[in-house]
Amino acid sequence: MKTDCLLCGVGGQGTVLASKILAFAAMEKGCEVRTSETIGMAQRGGCVVSHVRIKDTPIYSPLVPLHSADILIGFEPAEAVRCLPYLSASGTVIVSKKEIRPITSWNSASEYTGSAMLSYLEKNCTKLIVIDSEKVFKLCGSSRVLNIALLAAAVHSGSFGGINTDDLKHAVKSLVKPQFHELNLSAIDTVIALIGEDNK
Amino acid sequence: MSKRFLMGNEAIALGAIHAGVHFVSGYPGTPSTEILESVAKWNSSGNIYVEWSVNEKAALEVAAGAAYAGASSLVTMKQVGLNVASDPLMSLAYVGIKGSMVIVSADDPGPISSQTEQDTRHFAQFSKLPVFDPSSPEEAYEMIQDAFAYSRKYQTPVLFRPTTRICHGCASIDVNDTPTSSDAPEGFVKDTNRWVIFPRTSYLNHLKIEKRNEELRSILSNYPHNFIEGSGRVGIACGGVSYSYVKEALQDIPQEIKLLKVSTPHPFPEDLALQFMQGTNEILVVEELDPVIEQELTFLCGKHHLPDNIHGKLTHEMPQAGENSTEIVKAGILAFLGIEPMPAESSSDMPPLPVRPPVLCAGCPHRASFYAVKKAMHGKKAVFCGDIGCYTLGNAMPLDMVDTCLCMGADVTIAQGLHRIEPDAVNFAFIGDSTFFASGITGVVNAVYNQTDIVLVILDNSTTAMTGHQPHPGTGRTMMGNISSAVSAEKILRAIGVSNIKTVDPFDYELAVKTVSEIAEYKGVRAIIFKAPCISVASPQPVFHVDSGTCIQCGKCLRELGCPAIVKEDGKISIEPTLCYGCSLCAQICPTGSIIRRCSHEN
Numbered sequence: 001m002k003t004d005c006l007l008c009g010v011g012g013q014g015t016v017l018a019s020k021i022l023a024f025a026a027m028e029k030g031c032e033v034r035t036s037e038t039i040g041m042a043q044r045g046g047c048v049v050s051h052v053r054i055k056d057t058p059i060y061s062p063l064v065p066l067h068s069a070d071i072l073i074g075f076e077p078a079e080a081v082r083c084l085p086y087l088s089a090s091g092t093v094i095v096s097k098k099e100i101r102p103i104t105s106w107n108s109a110s111e112y113t114g115s116a117m118l119s120y121l122e123k124n125c126t127k128l129i130v131i132d133s134e135k136v137f138k139l140c141g142s143s144r145v146l147n148i149a150l151l152a153a154a155v156h157s158g159s160f161g162g163i164n165t166d167d168l169k170h171a172v173k174s175l176v177k178p179q180f181h182e183l184n185l186s187a188i189d190t191v192i193a194l195i196g197e198d199n200k
Numbered sequence: 201m202s203k204r205f206l207m208g209n210e211a212i213a214l215g216a217i218h219a220g221v222h223f224v225s226g227y228p229g230t231p232s233t234e235i236l237e238s239v240a241k242w243n244s245s246g247n248i249y250v251e252w253s254v255n256e257k258a259a260l261e262v263a264a265g266a267a268y269a270g271a272s273s274l275v276t277m278k279q280v281g282l283n284v285a286s287d288p289l290m291s292l293a294y295v296g297i298k299g300s301m302v303i304v305s306a307d308d309p310g311p312i313s314s315q316t317e318q319d320t321r322h323f324a325q326f327s328k329l330p331v332f333d334p335s336s337p338e339e340a341y342e343m344i345q346d347a348f349a350y351s352r353k354y355q356t357p358v359l360f361r362p363t364t365r366i367c368h369g370c371a372s373i374d375v376n377d378t379p380t381s382s383d384a385p386e387g388f389v390k391d392t393n394r395w396v397i398f399p400r401t402s403y404l405n406h407l408k409i410e411k412r413n414e415e416l417r418s419i420l421s422n423y424p425h426n427f428i429e430g431s432g433r434v435g436i437a438c439g440g441v442s443y444s445y446v447k448e449a450l451q452d453i454p455q456e457i458k459l460l461k462v463s464t465p466h467p468f469p470e471d472l473a474l475q476f477m478q479g480t481n482e483i484l485v486v487e488e489l490d491p492v493i494e495q496e497l498t499f500l501c502g503k504h505h506l507p508d509n510i511h512g513k514l515t516h517e518m519p520q521a522g523e524n525s526t527e528i529v530k531a532g533i534l535a536f537l538g539i540e541p542m543p544a545e546s547s548s549d550m551p552p553l554p555v556r557p558p559v560l561c562a563g564c565p566h567r568a569s570f571y572a573v574k575k576a577m578h579g580k581k582a583v584f585c586g587d588i589g590c591y592t593l594g595n596a597m598p599l600d601m602v603d604t605c606l607c608m609g610a611d612v613t614i615a616q617g618l619h620r621i622e623p624d625a626v627n628f629a630f631i632g633d634s635t636f637f638a639s640g641i642t643g644v645v646n647a648v649y650n651q652t653d654i655v656l657v658i659l660d661n662s663t664t665a666m667t668g669h670q671p672h673p674g675t676g677r678t679m680m681g682n683i684s685s686a687v688s689a690e691k692i693l694r695a696i697g698v699s700n701i702k703t704v705d706p707f708d709y710e711l712a713v714k715t716v717s718e719i720a721e722y723k724g725v726r727a728i729i730f731k732a733p734c735i736s737v738a739s740p741q742p743v744f745h746v747d748s749g750t751c752i753q754c755g756k757c758l759r760e761l762g763c764p765a766i767v768k769e770d771g772k773i774s775i776e777p778t779l780c781y782g783c784s785l786c787a788q789i790c791p792t793g794s795i796i797r798r799c800s801h802e803n
Contacts, residue, residue: 008351008362010556012561018679019370020205020370020450022370023205023370024205027203027205027372031372032371033205033370033372033586034370034371035294035369035370036365036368036369036370037207037368037369037370038368039230039231039232039313039368040312040313040666041230041312041313041593041666042312042313042558043558043559044558044559044560044590044593045557045559045561045764046556046558047556055377060444060445060447060448060449061443061444061448061526062336062365062369062371063365063525063526064443064445065448065526065527066527076290078553078554081550081551082553082599084550101554101767102554102555102556102557102559103559103762103763103764103766111512112551112552114554116551117551119549120549121549129444142728143778153644158477177394197488
């Protein structure tokens, strides 16, 4: 078993905790895990990428090679497009619908729309799951659940093989501060219910 | 043994604890910061002394003192920090230590969060100290313990050089459940010939160091983390994280290749390298930053009249700058082997993507400070010297308020040099509180003594923000959890002889602009202290929203402040409530008063 996963977004969105949770869940299954994080200046609103590599045999590089990610979790549509070259031909993309525009875009002509990014993703990957993050925030009553909601969608898609939603909940309870357990666990159920509705 | 999922920096910290470290000092700097923080986190018994020192020079010296008294000490810093600590480092290499002492200097290929792509392995050669260079977090855990053992055995400080991908990579690591406990340090024993550096003793010590390093070149050839894998007439030599990229790349290249992994680039494991070169004709060297292994192998070819051809950075076959990746390494290996690479999959139809330079957070007090100075100096001749910290991000448009940035503390002194040449300009020096204590004070003394003419602006946000909010002398908190008396920047300035000092809340916009305008008119060394806490240590205030009824869409807030919370949706300006910290700056500059604070219950 081998799962290479990339989590990408904008500094401050919670990718680092999400990759820790994934790694914990995979280790509980007895897998080897290697991750790599963006820490430092880019955390102030720059592009951040977490690499998570899960395997039942030794892993060498801490970075996912190009064209080999089984899952790409985009916390922002344009960042998902930016990291798309990492995705393997059969890989799955989970992406948050809500765009985050850099402040520089207000002073330049380089405005982009989330929908243009999403339609590019649709054309260029075989399996795309778009999460209506604002709807999730509304249902959960907080915008701080994005990372867990996206993880739940990724796990629910079956792309992580051995890791199921119960494993994810266990990892959340083990790594997230107790006062945020209820919020994050409800985010997992909420996003899965939403995906279920979309598929009806 | 048990498995733990650790970040490389945590692995280094745990390895040091398991090696029996007594004393840990350092100065924050990406990618090294979490090492010291992790020791502090796991130091529940309080048996290990942990401190953030005022700068890297102080950190290295206090750790040397502890080691003189027989303790096991660890010092942590980033690579440019070692420049600051290089004065004690070079001399300490001659004096040596009792106990044991490991100096971690984390390199940053890329660079991802640094000013330079300098290579600590060269510093090891320069200072004649052994250096350990781990290729993974697992190796970092094991090798930091080896570094302590070598230090103890040879009574010398030892360098330890992880790179960003080791520091910030996480792995499932086998850790020792029953670490050996260390003996209590013996204490300082007076020995003038040993602890007082003199030309005569340095001459004798120099001879000893050269002899020791020659021995180590042979001994380290048997060090388990230096090894040869496979066989063949072509070879690849590598070290650090590049070893993992080579291993990853070779999975797809079905050719017999002999591999040399170098974990101690200095002293270089000569015997092992000669064994590697025996029977190989062509060797590719894969490493990041400087061609250290490549030069050593090239040197050995000359020394031993070997026919091998060494390929790498010096032959322009591997990139000379930036960090490696599996793709870069694979391309280099394929070219070296003469194998045609697979045609790259094109993604030419990718839509244009937004550029995301890092920016000051919404609600950051630095934005208000820079904006006030910008407004006050509008139309006047002024130069804004910046420094290292979050406030370097004041360079971004639309603020555009950092004209120079060199190294820690240089804002204060660069401004002085600029002013001597162009006395008609107002020269501002922006420095953060932590940087002021680390290396700004001597620059101010220089300015006062030499009667120059600068406006010093201390951006006091009561923390070391960029590296993750470490305490510093001005905060009155220590890493041992103690409350100490906070060192006052203002009192220091007064004691130096700066009498014209104004302390202002940068969020009081009108007063801030007025203060800057007034102080700019004076001569001599004068100072403004902009005091407002970093949003991460302050509690958020009720957020603002735009009254769409009165907003005339002039865009001043959007165009001039560069605040991430101010957005334009469907042609209308609005404030993103999840990002707004309620700092009020935009409301204060809105010409129509259309930016209004929400009542707290609306949050």
